[in-house]
Amino acid sequence: MIRLEKVTWQHGPSAGRERETLANISFAVPQGGFRWLLGPSGAGKSSLLRLLHLEALPRSGTCELLGTSITPHVKRSALARLRQRISMVHQDYRLMPTLSIADNVGLPLRLQKRDEDEVAQEVSTLLTWMGLGARQSSCPAELSGGEQQRTAIARAVVSRPAIILADEPTNALDEAQAVRVLTMLRELTAMGTTVIVATHNDALVRRYPAPALHLEHGKLIGDE
């Protein structure tokens, strides 16, 4: 469950800024829910996802993720536990440049101290499904943009997190790959994962009708 009530946040210090990056944002997504996150460039989509990924804390308002209230007083240990259950596909992928593709994808499983044989098996199965079976020992720099994006998606889903946040996860993919990724994300919601996908891909939104959060100038102008 994700629940935000009048959440406000901004980049940098409050003084001297014309407006908040995110202003008075309220919405809720039940566990297993799917939401598109839409809005023009600069509307605040990435900022909202970063907030939900706990890369920053709200300036005001209440934010509840998976039953934990995110307040300035929340314990670091609680935040750390929560972070392990929330995955993000960043727009710029954020792969570890010195690790192979397999090790990048295996990272969340190793953080969970999973058995090495199990890690190898899960990573290999997922990468093969993503069409990256032959690239497992390559480094990110040797991959195309689309291959890097698919690696970032694999890393986000491999540990079966409770929440997946994806920031334009299909912008480097061709249509067939984008459809495959969306189908997978929708299937994960059927298994109880909450998914929010920011996108400018109107065709994909039309193909997968779902409720959408519409942001404009940092304000939520629609939740339907």
Ligand SMILES: Nc1ncnc2c1ncn2[C@@H]1O[C@H](COP(=O)(O)OP(=O)(O)OP(=O)(O)O)[C@@H](O)[C@H]1O
């Ligand atoms: N690091 C930063 N420092 C200061 N302001 C920033 C920073 N990153 C983004 N902003 C500002 O915050 C606002 C929201 O940006 P954000 O990246 O969240 O929008 P977006 O909707 O994701 O845009 P896009 O669709 O282009 O990715 C914009 O006004 C942007 O200029």
